[in-house]
Amino acid sequence: MSETTLGDLAIEVRSKNAGPFWITMELFMRDAEGYRIAADETFLDEDVVAGLYRVDPGSVQIFRIPSLNVVKISYPRPVSQGSLRDRDTHAGQHHVPLAQLVVP
């Protein structure tokens, strides 16, 4: 049986810069069941996000919004926007590691 990812259970997974110094991502889940999985702190928490994006778990903020079936994640941008090693100015492709996370 093939593995199911967060992206499979979502209408949209997106990432974007929030000002020059933060990246923010949203998981728009299809339904309450998908939301329950994405919002489960034993599955997706600050440490998991920190591992995916190699940032300090203490800097990761997670907002769980059941009325919209949305989990929103923000963290400070590790590489300065537009600098030599920044490869995604608008941080618009950074959702992929999150979307490909395999659900339990």
Place this chain on the structure above:
Amino acid sequence: MTSDNADSVSILVPSGMLGAGFPEETITRGIALGADVIAIDGGSTDSGPYYLGASKPKTTAAAVARDLRLLLRAVAGAGIPLIVGSCGTSGTDDGVDWVAGIVADLLAEEGLSMKVARIYSEQRAADLKEPLEAGRIRPLPPLGELDVSTLEECTHIVAMMGHEPIAEALAAGAQVVLAGRATDTANAAAYALLKGMPAGPTWHAAKIVECGGQCTTNPRMGGVFATIDRTGFTIEPLDESAACTPISVAAHMLYETANPYLMREPDGTLDVRDAVYTALDERRVRVEGSLFHHAEQHTIKLEGARITGYETMSFSAIRDPLILKDIEGWASLMHVVFTQRVEQTLCLTSEDYDYDLRLYGYNAVLGDLDPSTDPPREVGVMLLVRAADQALATAVAKVANPLMLHLPAQDMDYLPSLAFPGSPAEVERGAAYEFVLNHAVDSLTPTAMFRTEMGEKHDV
């Protein structure tokens, strides 16, 4: 214009960005719905530090003029004001003057006479030393304390105005307000606040409309129309085939904000934790329960950019599977041979220049965060070199040129030729910049850091 209290104020936002374009009929419709003001954002930091650092607009003049021509005709016909925030992308003084020049030409061409206010928000480093030394400039996370040298290194510094300088210009009779750097919401909120609308619904509506049609079910169909009143606001798309739904509107609070519930403005904090979104019909949404907590200390956020060096780019491409089967090995060899050749020929060490080697088609976008390591079918190799001056950056990139053309895989005993997409191979990118300010000034008054120049209305 007086600051009398109205029962409601309707805002027409044509699009998320001046110069992005919108269907002309959406403006006609918004005017017919009874718009009291047209507000549009002219800038953003989203596209990186170059536009502030170099003080150059991201949009082309023709696209800005096309949008402004339609908007000036509309506001002149309806007798309502037009507000443009963050002129010229970064909101520097050059940006305000650039848009003001386009507006002056259009008014002359259209035979219109309107009173135009320009509000400048650029700051001199010398003027920020006093508040810095007085402890009135504080870092916002994730940045740390500010020192004077960082201010002095900035090529341009702007302060983000709130609604107050814009409202003041409107109260003084301006029919067109061209603002320097302003918060995305301030240009949409200013007229409603001037007319006495409550702060909670006004700032919430301003946040929802600031990206135009982004809060609708079809963001490509133009902007939005919001009516603010005593207890809340009502929002609908300007295009009749698009819809606002409670989800599309509520979800927009998530967009480009780190925190979806609380948003700091110069004058206080918008709080939408208790906001209720209700469908009035299939395409209009009513929002109530939004709060605004006025801050004890008014604050103004600074943005600044400095030059980090000069960049030269080279780009080549690989299609041969014999190289692509171990593209990581090829890249490792490139790093070794390239840095050796730079040392041999230019006598430069890693302290004298910096570079980034990106494998587009393999893992250029996410680098070592990429969850996939599948072998690619083709790879674009980008070499980006940064040095203290342009000539040095280009010299380093030229040393790499034979390698970008002929570097073999580690197990090849012949020299392949790789695919340059054009000639010449190197592209000089000019100065590179970085944002270095994310700091808030405790402002003495909401308008003290900004300078307003009011133009005269001419008889035509």
